[in-house]
Amino acid sequence: MAALALGSVTTAVAMGAQDDEWWPGRHMGGTAWTEPVGPVGATGHMRHMSHAFVDSEYGFLVEMIAHHEEAIDAAGELARSDRAEMRAFGERIVESQSAQVEQMEGWLDEWYADRSGEVDYDPMMRDLADLSGDELDEAFLIDMIGHHMGAVMMSQQLLVRDLADHADVERLAEDIRDEQRDEIRMMQRWLRDWFDTGWGMGFSANRGPGPRR
Incomplete structure (x- = not known):
């Protein structure tokens, strides 16, 4: 079931980006995970894609809150970026996702008050606190592309599998x-334009990481 859902999700995502040079997840063929490969030593920052599998509206909300909170913390580090574009992007993530977290927490209180709202979340991004300059920007972009891909997959899975019990949650997804x-496309362009590199992710049920393109 998980492999089937993942295939449906990634197909739907890829269909919206066939003009891109590379779309994360386009070539996923199984349930195994691999880490993004990058010039800044991107090891261990994308632990797994288990957060992308949701089986209920409640599960979507608690996972997405934890997922957003990690993104908000990472985006806050961009206040130290030398690039105005990155500082503005960080501010946008913090503002947008903080508002969505508040909205989702309100729904949990209203609809699922009898449940804990807790989730065992394994971080997907590395610690950026000690990075600066180009190293900070490149690490953030590589990590956040994979992180965003997880959110896209969770959202699309909720929609494709018709898991939402409320229209508000469906609209949020x-x-x-x-x-x-859209932000993934933008971050891909920045990686290419500023660092002459890209982000690739190869999945296979029987083999390890595929080559980065």
Whole structure:
């Protein structure tokens, strides 16, 4: 079931980006995970894609809150970036995702008050606190592309599998999917333009990481 859902999700995501040079997840063929490969030593920052598998509206909300909170913390580090574009992007993530977290927490209080709201979240991004300059920007972009891909997958899975019990949650999932898919494209362009590199992710049920393109 998980492999089937992942295939449906990544197909739907890729269909919206066929003009891109590389779309994360386009070539996923199984459930194994691999870390993004990058010139800044991107090891261990994308632990796994288990957060991308949701089986209920409640599960989507608690996972997405934890996922957003990690992104908010990482985006706050961009206040130290030398690039105005990155500082503005960090501010946008903090503002947008903080508002969405507040909205989702309100829904949990209203609809699922009898449940804990807790989730065992394994971080997907590395610690950026000691990085600066180009190293900070490149590490953030590499990590956040994979992080955004997880949110797109979760949102699309909720929609494709018709898991939402409330129209408000369905609309939020659509907003997250569309917003973060556009941001992935933007971050891919920045990696290419500023660092002459890209972000690739190869999945296979029987083998390890595929080559980065």
